[in-house]
Amino acid sequence: MSRTVLDKLRQRFEASIIETHDFRGDETATIRREALLEVVTWLKERNDLELDMLTDMTAVDYLEQGNDPRFQVVYHLYSVSKSHRVRIKVPVPQDDPVVDSLCQLYKIANWLEREIWDMYGIRFKGHPNLKRILLYEEFVGHPLRKDYPKERRQPLIRRPEPEIAQVLARRGKARPLPTATE
Amino acid sequence: MGLEFATGRLADAVNWARKFSLFQYPFVTACCGMEYMALWGPRYDVARFGAEFPRFSPRQADMLMVVGTVTERQGPVLKRIYEQITEPKWVISFGVCASSGGFYQNYATMPGIDHVIPVDVYIPGCPPRPEAVLDALIMLQEKIQGGRGWSQRQYWLERERERLGLGGEISGSGQRSAT
Amino acid sequence: MTTTHDGETQDLTLVNMGPSHPAMHGTIHLKLQLAGERIEHAEVNIGYLHRGFEKEAEAHCWQQIFPYTDRLNYVSPMLNNVGYAMAVEKLLGVTAPERAQYIRVIVGEIARISDHLTYMAAQTMEMGAFTPYFYVMKGRDWLWDLLEEISGARLTHSYVRIGGVAWDMPEGFKDRALALLPRIDQIVVELDKLMTRNRIFLDRMQDIAVVSAEDAVSYGWTGPCLRGSGVAYDVRKAHPYLIYDRMDFEIPIGTDGDNMDRYMVRMEEMRQSMRIISQALEQIPPGPILIDDKLVVLPKKAATYNTIEEMINHFKLVIDGIRPPRGEVYSYSEAGNGELGFYLVSDGTGRPVKCRVRPPCFMGMAAVEHMITGHMVADVIPTFDTINMIGGECDR
Numbered sequence: 223m224s225r226t227v228l229d230k231l232r233q234r235f236e237a238s239i240i241e242t243h244d245f246r247g248d249e250t251a252t253i254r255r256e257a258l259l260e261v262v263t264w265l266k267e268r269n270d271l272e273l274d275m276l277t278d279m280t281a282v283d284y285l286e287q288g289n290d291p292r293f294q295v296v297y298h299l300y301s302v303s304k305s306h307r308v309r310i311k312v313p314v315p316q317d318d319p320v321v322d323s324l325c326q327l328y329k330i331a332n333w334l335e336r337e338i339w340d341m342y343g344i345r346f347k348g349h350p351n352l353k354r355i356l357l358y359e360e361f362v363g364h365p366l367r368k369d370y371p372k373e374r375r376q377p378l379i380r381r382p383e384p385e386i387a388q389v390l391a392r393r394g395k396a397r398p399l400p401t402a403t404e
Numbered sequence: 405m406g407l408e409f410a411t412g413r414l415a416d417a418v419n420w421a422r423k424f425s426l427f428q429y430p431f432v433t434a435c436c437g438m439e440y441m442a443l444w445g446p447r448y449d450v451a452r453f454g455a456e457f458p459r460f461s462p463r464q465a466d467m468l469m470v471v472g473t474v475t476e477r478q479g480p481v482l483k484r485i486y487e488q489i490t491e492p493k494w495v496i497s498f499g500v501c502a503s504s505g506g507f508y509q510n511y512a513t514m515p516g517i518d519h520v521i522p523v524d525v526y527i528p529g530c531p532p533r534p535e536a537v538l539d540a541l542i543m544l545q546e547k548i549q550g551g552r553g554w555s556q557r558q559y560w561l562e563r564e565r566e567r568l569g570l571g572g573e574i575s576g577s578g579q580r581s582a583t
Numbered sequence: 584m585t586t587t588h589d590g591e592t593q594d595l596t597l598v599n600m601g602p603s604h605p606a607m608h609g610t611i612h613l614k615l616q617l618a619g620e621r622i623e624h625a626e627v628n629i630g631y632l633h634r635g636f637e638k639e640a641e642a643h644c645w646q647q648i649f650p651y652t653d654r655l656n657y658v659s660p661m662l663n664n665v666g667y668a669m670a671v672e673k674l675l676g677v678t679a680p681e682r683a684q685y686i687r688v689i690v691g692e693i694a695r696i697s698d699h700l701t702y703m704a705a706q707t708m709e710m711g712a713f714t715p716y717f718y719v720m721k722g723r724d725w726l727w728d729l730l731e732e733i734s735g736a737r738l739t740h741s742y743v744r745i746g747g748v749a750w751d752m753p754e755g756f757k758d759r760a761l762a763l764l765p766r767i768d769q770i771v772v773e774l775d776k777l778m779t780r781n782r783i784f785l786d787r788m789q790d791i792a793v794v795s796a797e798d799a800v801s802y803g804w805t806g807p808c809l810r811g812s813g814v815a816y817d818v819r820k821a822h823p824y825l826i827y828d829r830m831d832f833e834i835p836i837g838t839d840g841d842n843m844d845r846y847m848v849r850m851e852e853m854r855q856s857m858r859i860i861s862q863a864l865e866q867i868p869p870g871p872i873l874i875d876d877k878l879v880v881l882p883k884k885a886a887t888y889n890t891i892e893e894m895i896n897h898f899k900l901v902i903d904g905i906r907p908p909r910g911e912v913y914s915y916s917e918a919g920n921g922e923l924g925f926y927l928v929s930d931g932t933g934r935p936v937k938c939r940v941r942p943p944c945f946m947g948m949a950a951v952e953h954m955i956t957g958h959m960v961a962d963v964i965p966t967f968d969t970i971n972m973i974g975g976e977c978d979r
Contacts, residue, residue: 278924302814372639373509
């Protein structure tokens with residue numbers, strides 16, 4: 223697969239690119255955080271690239287691999303007219319997890335960034351409404367981080383009726399009500 | 405013989421009427437909803453058991469059918485809807501996610517709805533075949549006939565306790581689950 | 584609740600729709616602020632079915648994730664299975680054998696017809712027309728009988744494997760499938776006759792919730808919703824995968840971007856899917872259905888029980904999992920709602936570092952606030968239906 227997008231990107235933004243690859247044909251460029259908004263605006267508006275659809279946006283936590291910076295925010299851009307794709311990755315450190323928001327460029331970035339905030343705790347500068355989308359506001363923590371245990375529930379409600387618990391205890395089937403730390 | 409016989413027969417008749425006219429509130433969340441839709445369709449016709457038309461308001465329903473995974477976020481909603489249904493009411497936990505959490509054992513899902521509301525019949529399966537659901541419906545109907553549903557038992561046992569002037573032990577058979 | 588509207592203060596009524604929605608669409612919470620019947624402001628809350636797919640995927644081996652993918656878009660589970668298998672195969676750098684690719688296309692298209700039929704049932708029933716629902720259930724049960732023959736389960740099949748499919752088509756499957764297609768077509772014709780020129784249906788669907796092509800692309804829409812807005816993007820034609828390049832079919836495109844167009848696109852897509860199925864059934868070659876790679880595919884049971892090498896191979900694959908090379912891929916296919924993408928990151932072990940699903944109906948839901956503002960409450964239901972939000976996919 224020809225590396226049209228990567229070649230043009232490298233010509234224009236040589237200083238901001240950390241590395242590129244096309245493993246299994248997916249053109250990928252890792253760029254610096256500060257250059258994100260400029261690069262994506264250029265990719266969207268340049269006539270011969272026209273990457274007008276933000277197909278997907280997500281983040282990856284490399285805690286177990288020991289990468290520094292710990293997170294990477296990954297953008298998949300697609301051009302409906304030209305049918306080419308590129309993946310842009312932005313490394314984000316743990317102690318300052320902030321990235322520029324793309325809400326002005328792509329309308330879907332609003333919800334996708336809320337999801338990344340919900341799951342990973344990465345903030346987006348300039349987002350109009352950065353609150354949780356998949357989990358409830360009372361939830362503490364960011365569950366897709368590798369240091370959040372999978373089975374730690376934070377229940378909103380449990381059955382308070384003592385009668386039922388008494389009945390079960392009498393039948394020898396007592397079951398302690400789960401606490402928030404389980 | 406006498407009053408107890410008459411009230412016993414009356415209770416039987418009332419339960420007979422209840423079991424054949426269940427108005428379900430389908431609390432549909434996930435994939436089991438697809439089997440629920442098939443259940444309502446012409447092949448596995450649930451109307452022939454009397455549980456014909458889903459009532460989409462909890463005030464008009466008497467059976468809460470929790471279909472699919474209930475997440476922790478959905479818990480207060482489920483509780484509120486259960487409380488809004490008037491007595492006597494029965495709960496069927498449709499699918500293994502509603503019964504025990506299924507294979508989603510993580511931060512988001514409630515490990516079974518019986519952590520929030522009392523359940524009368526559990527239907528395992530992911531999703532359960534419609535025949536299993538019909539089996540469970542018949543099982544629930546037997547339970548209703550015997551007056552052994554959670555909300556029915558409470559009612560009759562409170563009456564018994566009043567009558568005997570005691571704060572008696574609640575006894576009764578355990579709950580069976582559908583296969 | 585008061586706010587200014589065109590310079591005047593108005594009392595707005597807050598109405599909640601959901602989160603226990605009386606439609607079989609799952610759990611969505613709409614907070615509507617109404618001025619009379621018209622919606623001035625809408626807020627959409629999703630996430631009531633968030634079941635932690637990604638966290639579960641990170642705790643399981645690559646091949647153990649198939650049941651979780653089944654329950655993403657649970658009206659067309661085969662398409663999710665196929666999409667995930669293709670993603671892992673891309674990561675591994677292998678291709679499934681030809682017969683397996685044909686079978687994947689056949690079951691995938693049967694699932695797509697089932698998805699669109701369910702959409703028809705929900706759409707029409709929620710607008711008050713109950714008859715199409717029963718016709719659809721009849722047809723869908725026939726389709727599920729076919730899928731049950733081939734995979735063993737009516738709904739959540741887990742039939743596709745990394746490197747092919749689990750079992751071959753049973754005897755007579757081809758004849759039964761070919762005999763069923765005209766009966767499904769008959770149901771589609773009946774639905775068409777009942778709904779498409781129905782005055783009430785047209786009043787509720789035409790020119791409601793118009794979404795322009797630029798907005799649709801900016802919202803990341805794909806699939807029937809995007810095609811209803813006039814953009815001719817279908818992954819099967821733009822980036823053919825499996826054996827779609829050998830199939831002769833068309834993709835229907837809408838013109839106005841209203842509810843009616845999205846409905847018509849899905850109606851026509853069912854017919855095209857039936858064409859694909861009959862062509863694939865004619866063309867399917869004999870051959871193996873799993874690749875012959877012992878690092879990817881479980882060995883045959885007879886060998887597992889009798890030879891020590893095969894048993895150890897089986898053990899390692901089940902306990903440690905398949906080990907793809909380090910790297911990341913994004914693989915995409917056309918699911919019932921649009922481009923279903925899987926972004927997988929591997930560090931060489933048997934469990935993924937990241938298994939992201941790109942859910943097509945999440946993008947659809949993001950646009951709902953914009954689509955229903957300015958319309959009446961009664962327009963919310965048809966609009967929301969045309970997005971075909973499936974809770975398992977939107978919230979994962």
